[in-house]
Amino acid sequence: MDMQSIQTFLSTTVTELAIKVLAAIAFWVVGRWLIGKVVGLIQAAMSRNHVDPTLTKYLGSIAAIALNIALVLGILGYFGIETTSFAAMLAGAGVAIGAAWSGLLGNFAAGAFMLVLRPFKVGDFVTIGGVSGTVHELGLFGTTLVTPDNVLTIVGNGKVFGDTIQNYSALPTRRVERIAQLAGGVDPLEAIERFKAAVAKIPNVDPKRPPEISILDINLVGPVVAVRPYTHTDNYWQVYFDTNEAIVRTCKEAGWPAPTPAQITRLVQS
Numbered sequence: 001m002d003m004q005s006i007q008t009f010l011s012t013t014v015t016e017l018a019i020k021v022l023a024a025i026a027f028w029v030v031g032r033w034l035i036g037k038v039v040g041l042i043q044a045a046m047s048r049n050h051v052d053p054t055l056t057k058y059l060g061s062i063a064a065i066a067l068n069i070a071l072v073l074g075i076l077g078y079f080g081i082e083t084t085s086f087a088a089m090l091a092g093a094g095v096a097i098g099a100a101w102s103g104l105l106g107n108f109a110a111g112a113f114m115l116v117l118r119p120f121k122v123g124d125f126v127t128i129g130g131v132s133g134t135v136h137e138l139g140l141f142g143t144t145l146v147t148p149d150n151v152l153t154i155v156g157n158g159k160v161f162g163d164t165i166q167n168y169s170a171l172p173t174r175r176v177e178r179i180a181q182l183a184g185g186v187d188p189l190e191a192i193e194r195f196k197a198a199v200a201k202i203p204n205v206d207p208k209r210p211p212e213i214s215i216l217d218i219n220l221v222g223p224v225v226a227v228r229p230y231t232h233t234d235n236y237w238q239v240y241f242d243t244n245e246a247i248v249r250t251c252k253e254a255g256w257p258a259p260t261p262a263q264i265t266r267l268v269q270s
Helices: 003-048 053-079 084-091 095-117 159-161 188-200 231-255
Strands: 125-128 131-138 140-147 150-156 165-167 174-175 178-181 212-218 223-228 230-231
Touching: 003 053, 053 131, 095 131, 095 140, 095 159, 125 140, 131 150, 140 159, 150 159, 174 231, 178 212, 188 212, 188 223, 188 231, 223 231, 230 231
Parallel strands: none
Antiparallel strands: 125 131, 125 165, 131 140, 140 150, 174 230, 178 223, 212 223
């Protein structure tokens, strides 16, 4: 084979390969754009039919992953690669790959169960897997939360389903837990009446459920009064901070001394 034949062969092969690579890149870009459009249309159609947002995002994730896999297989087929060989490679990969996939499949199965059992939905404020936040999305393998300090956090569905789930938005009202430590010389019964009047003026306190204000404990400093108003879950933090201000304002207006631990000092002369 002379140099001319070799140059002709290389130029032809490189040209064909370059065309295929450029075509594959074009297929990938256009395919990804089309997948985004298709998933958007599916989710928009479900939203118009008033389908639950949690189910809408979950099915959208499934559709996006399935279409992306089909796109990759199509591009590999365009290059003449037998995609069935990849299944054989995965089957013979051994225990390591199987163990890794078992975790993903566990998260997928947990997400499916949560979608059926519906312990929470998008927009609920929950504590799952030790993380508290507002549910942003129930994904294929993980649940996305936005924490109160505005941090996007993803918790694996397996951890969510296998751990305790606290849904603070499931019930319409929630009790705010606050306490007031009083000095030893303060009459706790008078303090209870003053706190009741102050809490009644806080906006968004539930008028149908009277606040629970009573003596919680008595320690060396003085009596401890529990101040527990009820409010709608949407107004929890507003009532929480307003209750703190009401306690401080009531103590200041009543002129009560600051609670300080009692100390007894003995002077022993030798």
